[in-house]
Amino acid sequence: MSLAGALRVMRGVSDLWFALDRKRRRVAVENILASEIVDTPHAARRVARASARHFGTVLVESLKSAEILGGERWRENVTLEMHPEVLAALADPERGVLVASAHFGNWEVAAQILSLFKPVVGIVRRNSNRHVQALLERRKPRFRFRLTDEWVGDPTRFFSILAEGRALALLVDLDARGRGIPVDFFARPAATHTTLPMLHLLTGAPLVFGYCLRTGPGRFLVRSAPLVTPPKTGRRVEDCRAILEVVHQRLEAAIRSAPEQYLWAHGRWKHGHWRPGMPGVGRGESIPAAAAGPLGRSSR
Amino acid sequence: MRREEILERMKGVMEEAATEPIDWSKVDESSSLEGLGFDSLAILDVLYGVEQEFELEVDAEEVTDVETLGELLTALEERIEP
Numbered sequence: 001m002s003l004a005g006a007l008r009v010m011r012g013v014s015d016l017w018f019a020l021d022r023k024r025r026r027v028a029v030e031n032i033l034a035s036e037i038v039d040t041p042h043a044a045r046r047v048a049r050a051s052a053r054h055f056g057t058v059l060v061e062s063l064k065s066a067e068i069l070g071g072e073r074w075r076e077n078v079t080l081e082m083h084p085e086v087l088a089a090l091a092d093p094e095r096g097v098l099v100a101s102a103h104f105g106n107w108e109v110a111a112q113i114l115s116l117f118k119p120v121v122g123i124v125r126r127n128s129n130r131h132v133q134a135l136l137e138r139r140k141p142r143f144r145f146r147l148t149d150e151w152v153g154d155p156t157r158f159f160s161i162l163a164e165g166r167a168l169a170l171l172v173d174l175d176a177r178g179r180g181i182p183v184d185f186f187a188r189p190a191a192t193h194t195t196l197p198m199l200h201l202l203t204g205a206p207l208v209f210g211y212c213l214r215t216g217p218g219r220f221l222v223r224s225a226p227l228v229t230p231p232k233t234g235r236r237v238e239d240c241r242a243i244l245e246v247v248h249q250r251l252e253a254a255i256r257s258a259p260e261q262y263l264w265a266h267g268r269w270k271h272g273h274w275r276p277g278m279p280g281v282g283r284g285e286s287i288p289a290a291a292a293g294p295l296g297r298s299s300r
Numbered sequence: 301m302r303r304e305e306i307l308e309r310m311k312g313v314m315e316e317a318a319t320e321p322i323d324w325s326k327v328d329e330s331s332s333l334e335g336l337g338f339d340s341l342a343i344l345d346v347l348y349g350v351e352q353e354f355e356l357e358v359d360a361e362e363v364t365d366v367e368t369l370g371e372l373l374t375a376l377e378e379r380i381e382p
Contacts, residue, residue: 163360194344198348202360
């Protein structure tokens with residue numbers, strides 16, 4: 001099936017999914033309202049529906065990525081807006097790079113485009129849906145991009161990946177459950193993994209935040225700002241939080257530019273001590289003491 | 301600092317970073333980090349805890365091939381002030 005045909009079919013499937021999956025729809029609408037990107041439930045529902053359709057295009061365009069990016073076609077379909085610092089870091093074959101992105105635009109295509117510059121390993125959480133997980137495991141690595149499970153295997157393999165000069169890519173907007181620190185996301189504390197800042201602090205690998213915005217069917221804009229380099233204090237939680245705050249600020253700015261391209265239907269604030277509908281924390285108000293400290297034992 | 305003392309302090313660091321209950325009386329230098337439940341994320345907490353506990357900077361390249369607690373001790377022992 002052609003890309004255009006597959007996108008048409010997926011649009012219908014996405015609309016059906018949006019109509020039937022009440023739980024995800026409710027989460028998406030609540031999250032959009034909590035972000036204050038729009039201020040009415042009607043507008044939030046419109047963004048949520050567009051987000052559901054966008055997620056469908058992510059699936060299709062990821063599956064069709066060889067068709068879109070293969071050979072030299074990526075030059076026609078991808079526009080690069082990358083800071084010279086980032087290009088220099090990616091061009092150094094001896095140096096590993098940490099790449100932070102999120103469920104925004106097309107993160108799968110982003111990693112594949114990144115792999116044109118440097119071999120990429122993406123850290124992923126096992127999918128709770130066994131069918132999706134099976135699909136992920138069956139997929140062959142594309143270009144120089146492969147995935148690794150965050151929970152299994154050699155505990156120090158992340159160091160090896162960076163020492164070999166590869167890029168290690170992580171999505172920073174996963175709910176960290178009890179294993180992270182609360183970092184504001186749209187002015188609400190969200191449990192956030194410390195893996196990214198810890199790897200940066202321990203290895204000194206350059207830290208890039210970037211994303212791949214969809215600009216049309218099979219067309220993309222890959223964008224990255226200067227390297228993330230907040231001042232370091234030597235105190236773990238403070239340093240991790242400072243790094244993640246910069247990353248979150250950049251992510252928020254990106255989402256505001258195209259809110260329909262963000263995956264709102266996942267529970268980003270599920271374990272951040274704050275959830276949509278919970279009273280007491282609003283924009284500009286202070287965070288309760290319970291939310292101000294680290295979460296869980298892994299965040300002293 | 302004696303190796304046994306470093307091991308005991310290391311256990312304290314690891315206890316804070318552990319993600320599941322561990323019977324520390326059965327842990328010795330031959331214990332595998334992975335076997336103790338330290339995945340790639342938890343090991344980062346251990347290494348950062350080591351930096352704080354012993355006031356040193358861990359060189360990531362030195363611990364790349366570490367699999368057991370003893371190997372981790374050996375990698376760090378020379379760096380720890382007596």
